[in-house]
Amino acid sequence: MSGSRWLYLSKNLKVYKVPKPKNSKFKPIKELAGQEVLKVLLYYETFEKKPSKLLLLEFDRVTLDSEGFYELTQEEMEKALYNFNEFGFVTPEELAQRDVPLSLPIAPVLPTIQEKNTLYNYLKENINPLSHNAPYIMEERISALKRIHIEYIELIKKAVKLRC
Template identity: 85%
Template sequence: MLKVFLYYETFEKKLSKLLLLEFNRVTLDSEGSCELTQEEMDKALYNFNEFGFVTPEELAQRDGPLSLPIAPVLPKIQEKKTLYNNLKENLNPLSHNAPYIMEERISALKQIHKEHIELIRKAAKLI
């Protein structure tokens, strides 16, 4: 199941505009609830911890084989449509710029992933 975090502005205690979306995939139990495990938290921070503030030279000097970045969680086409419809019906003020904000976020996540892969390529050449 896709979990979406909405970051938005309010003006005079009313929804004003959508600022950012974050995506994650979760598994629900038989009662429909999700329990965040340490493994899921570690996975969520993996790319940041491994590639956030490192140079290719530092990566090449690490013990063991180079690890690959985890691909970003991105919504499928139907999930996007469902989110847009849900926003329009339930949080209408946020729906106006939702397509733009979502596509910008997806593009940014893809770009970050490309940068991590390029970092690995550069490190591999140094080994």
């Protein structure tokens, strides 16, 4: 089986476990009202209903409202899929033929070194089985996000040359 867990990481490097959202609405955390946080989504395998192996991490920076509430809106979902929808399955030739000006891809959200270390420590203390491969999984995910971003930029460069 597999499972997932949401975490918020505040600017002062405190980790908050977030209950699973219902209808794309996250429970408010009053302590974080009005703050920007790193939202981390952990995907993992389970054994006997307990997390056993980390599979993937997703990152996003979100700003909580004045009550510490976050709701995943349609606009945010579209923003999250923007790069994939615009550049995922297109050739430079197809991109060059578009009538609209070419735009750059949205840069990936990546944790800072301090945020990564905080997450490693949190996993070690609170979900130890996930901490064993966390550094490898996190670094691989960050590398993949960077690589994909560079590929999209190169795609745009080729399309611009074809337009000239």
